Amino acid sequence: MQVNPAVQSYVIEARDLLAQLETMLLDLEQAAPPEAVDSVFRALHTLKGGGGMFGFPALSAFVHHFEDAFDLVRMGKISVTRPLLDAALAGRDHVIALLDAGGDPERTDALANSPEAASILSQLARAANLAPPPVAPAERGWMVHFRPAANALMHGMRPDLLLEELASLGQCEVKCLAQGLAPLATLDPTQSHLGWDVTLHTTQGRAAIEAVFIFAEDAELTITEIAPPEVETKAEGPAQVRSTAPSRAQHNPETVRVPSLKLDAILDQLGELVIAQARLNQIASRFGDSTLDGLVEEFQRLIGGLRDTTLAIRMLPIETVFGKFRRVVRDLSVELGKEVILETEGGETEIDKNVLDRLSEPLVHMIRNSVDHGIESTAERVAAGKPAQGLVRLAACQDAGEILITIEDDGKGLDHERIRQKAIERGILAPEATPTESQLAELIFAPGFSTAEKVSSVSGRGVGMDAVMTTISALRGSVEVMSRKGEGTLISLRLPLTLAIIDGLLVQLGGDIFVMPLIAVDECVEFDLTELKRDSGRTMLAIRDEMVPFVDLAHVFGVPVDGVARRRVVIVRAEGQRMGLVVDDILGQHQTVIKPMSPFHADLADFAGATILGDGTVALILDTTSLLRRLLDSPSQALAA
């Protein structure tokens, strides 16, 4: 099958619309301003119209039923009810399936005639008090020729309003007939001189078109039906199709859709550019030529700007995944018989697309956990004097070069005692350990931990939170849990803005240079032997009255140390723990373009990738989170220490 680019555009647009539709439907559930119904109706209308034009007639026919129902809502004939929204949400999912069928007639037929489709439609019909409607009227094409009478303008006719009204009936293309127009000097401005040929595609009949021109009796008006377009004419190209949808084009005139692969390629090349520029810097510094230095500085500034812009292009508002969560919470609260609402805040916060894509799953998991384990049953809540409706709050904001995402519930909070018992039972925690509440809270992320009495279909077997931690660490983020019994739980995620370029700290160890993500670095201190303490076999460093364990990276990586006198300690933080890493020297800060490790080395857990320095040498980037986890061994030993 020949792929028509216009069809692809439609599919992309339709998916966007469907995502918006879900949000709008969920909005309607909470409070329904009249505009919200209009937006739903418009979205349905656009979906339907495009479906007819771009080879999804079954989709178009299916959506038509929902459009009808929401038209009734819009006209105030029926009201928004839970069953209606249930049907509409189910319908929306079915439309996605139809879209996924990609116009393949067999799959489409199977879907359109499936019992699910029939059940959704009868659900809708019941909800809207509609008799199951007969076959939807097909979209037909019309050619409307219209030339107002000469005195029409004097008589108060507004041809622009008529054309707009015509456009509201469907997709229309307007051609202005300005032939025979007198020169400006002799033109009578009070008279009407123009005519229009309008090609209109609409499901409405001739009567609806005639009704537009009801007051224009003395105008020249012909309405002729045009034969349905054949497939070949549809494939003429996107330019024509685009011009038939002016309203959509106007709606967002400055947006360009680009495949994300192209953005990845740009970023990749930009990375190379940053590296090349660093080399140029280094070489230029050898010459001491002020003209060359000026030029190099100019390059540096320009590349910096280019980097910021490129990264900004990849940023998407986190809203795009927030919408999904409202559905999750809604479906889950129905399933569990709890009343839970999800509040979101900071949906406009932008985050790198790659981070966003990988973030969605762990977030879903944590939200499911909040609803399942956090929020109590309605009866328990009322008994505890809380509002019957549970609240899960999802917020995002940008905080010092990082994205901070919080998931907060007003549920029963973590049961620290039960976590402790469970952790001991599972051998995650030594029985004699006396961990703090926050240390206990973090145990919920430990592998193989689950406090749920029974495994429910909802929040899994405790493999989830562990997986959440793994994903967040892989994104170079961190997780923190705060909980108060009876009041709720707050989980904070901190994530880098982007994955591709980081600010790094260059450190020297033996003859090699390593990069530590600056975000993980708390502080750098001198290695002072007098501050050394020994505490049950572990070497500790006293920093402002705090005992911080440390290790010599030279031992960890087996790098020979040749009696360097002055050594330094970089204090890094991961998962709420601090640790000192001893290095030979700290070289400075470095814009680090992360290159992934080769497949052979991808399993090396301690490294997040590699980068190329200005002089062309390769430096390994430390994955401080996994390094610290390994060095601190398992949490139980760390806590037992």
Added chain:
Amino acid sequence: MSKTVLSIDDSKAIRDMVAFTLGNAGYRVIEAENGLQGLDRLRSEPVSLVIVDLNMPVMNGFEFIKKARSDAKGAGIPILMLTTESRPEAKAEGKALGATGWLNKPFDANMLLTVTRKLAG
């Protein structure tokens, strides 16, 4: 800025209904009790639409339409006349004088709003 609609009718009930319906839809409605008053209002401020009854004392609707169309302030302003089924010929007469559209009485709020939007945008 909201559009101004001039409602000319000797019946207060109709004027109130027009003012209420269009007022709720975001239009600003000014009123006159007959054609003569209507012309005064039309000359005193710009309006986007005139809704005029045909049968009125002092100056009826036909006379108003004729005068309005020959006045610089009234030429080209959409004029909606309120007609009745009982005199279909009035429609043609009003159109010939320059009325833009008509609305048969009795009408409901939705019909009024639809026609208003059609003529005034």
